[in-house]
Amino acid sequence: xxxNAKVQVWLREGIADxxxxxxxxxxxxxxFSGISGVRxxxxxxxxxxxxxxxxxxxxxxxxxxSLLSNPVLEDxxxxxxxx
Amino acid sequence: xxxxxxxVFPGSNCEFDVAAVLESNGVKTSFLWHGxxxxxxxxxxxxxxxxxxxxxxxxxxxxxxxxxxxxxxxFAKRGGPILGICNGFQVLTEAGLLPGALQKxxxxxxxxxxxxxxxxxxxxxxxxxxxxxxxxxxxxNHFEGNYTCDIRTLADIEDNxxxxxxxxxxxxxxxxxxxxxxxxxRNVVGxxxxxxxxxxxxxxxxxxxxxxxxxxxxx
Numbered sequence: 001x002x003x004n005a006k007v008q009v010w011l012r013e014g015i016a017d018x019x020x021x022x023x024x025x026x027x028x029x030x031x032f033s034g035i036s037g038v039r040x041x042x043x044x045x046x047x048x049x050x051x052x053x054x055x056x057x058x059x060x061x062x063x064x065x066s067l068l069s070n071p072v073l074e075d076x077x078x079x080x081x082x083x
Numbered sequence: 084x085x086x087x088x089x090x091v092f093p094g095s096n097c098e099f100d101v102a103a104v105l106e107s108n109g110v111k112t113s114f115l116w117h118g119x120x121x122x123x124x125x126x127x128x129x130x131x132x133x134x135x136x137x138x139x140x141x142x143x144x145x146x147x148x149x150x151x152x153x154x155x156x157x158f159a160k161r162g163g164p165i166l167g168i169c170n171g172f173q174v175l176t177e178a179g180l181l182p183g184a185l186q187k188x189x190x191x192x193x194x195x196x197x198x199x200x201x202x203x204x205x206x207x208x209x210x211x212x213x214x215x216x217x218x219x220x221x222x223x224n225h226f227e228g229n230y231t232c233d234i235r236t237l238a239d240i241e242d243n244x245x246x247x248x249x250x251x252x253x254x255x256x257x258x259x260x261x262x263x264x265x266x267x268x269r270n271v272v273g274x275x276x277x278x279x280x281x282x283x284x285x286x287x288x289x290x291x292x293x294x295x296x297x298x299x300x301x302x
Contacts, residue, residue: 011186015231016256018191067148070141070177072184072232 002083003048003056007064010041012075044068056080085302086111088125092135092146100279101131104295117149127164127302130171142227143177152178164208164301165271172273181273183232189256193226200248200262207247207265208301209272209294219290221276228275230257
């Protein structure tokens with residue numbers, strides 16, 4: 001079966017996010033007020049073949065934690081749907 | 084004759100500077116292409132600065148899976164001296180050969196300037212001929228030099244005397260002003276400053292020689 005996967009990579013709670021901070025300041029400079037919680041992450045999308053949803057999840061989880069993110073700094077969120 | 088292998092990834096750019104400094108200090112050097120799986124019998128390894136694999140994804144993220152890194156890992160395990168400079172430091176943390184990670188500079192600026200660092204320990208392959216407390220003036224040149232790790236790791240590396248260099252005036256937001264660390268066995272050292280660019284009065288600074296000479300003394 002073919003699956004579409006999306007891997008979101010976010011800086012972990014408590015790790016400084018200088019890009020999110022800078023974007024937040026730029027939003028304020030544009031004149032918007034009351035905006036908070038701006039964070040910067042990455043989305044990596046990929047397609048894969050796997051026999052089951054569970055094995056697709058396992059594969060993507062391996063890829064996400066060994067290469068796509070650095071567990072010292074980052075967390076991942078994975079979404080997988082049948083293509 | 085002692086020989087040092089300098090690992091070259093696609094996108095490395097400080098390998099010739101490292102080679103020139105080592106050769107002028109009496110050490111034979113060879114380049115180790117990232118695709119090779121052996122280290123050719125060298126007695127020390129340097130991972131130079133640059134942008135290995137374009138720094139895509141994160142600096143060092145792809146480089147750590149280059150075939151040569153398995154051999155570098157084995158070499159580290161055997162106690163072989165390894166020095167990672169700037170991007171080389173980032174590669175060593177991604178490979179898990181050094182603790183922590185290098186995050187984007189807190190001010191989001193690419194930093195290219197001279198800084199002062201304090202030698203925190205003489206018990207490492209890059210500082211063994213220096214004294215703790217010695218101040219070195221060295222250039223930095225990076226966007227991702229903000230040393231980060233979890234609180235427990237930070238406490239561990241402080242307690243184990245694994246901080247090798249500390250900035251006097253923290254330029255990039257690094258935790259505890261860390262500019263360089265070593266492995267538990269003290270044979271793997273990573274640092275953001277570029278000692279190889281500070282070894283000739285012709286180009287201004289010479290304090291880098293102290294790092295380079297320590298490393299040579301350990302190969």
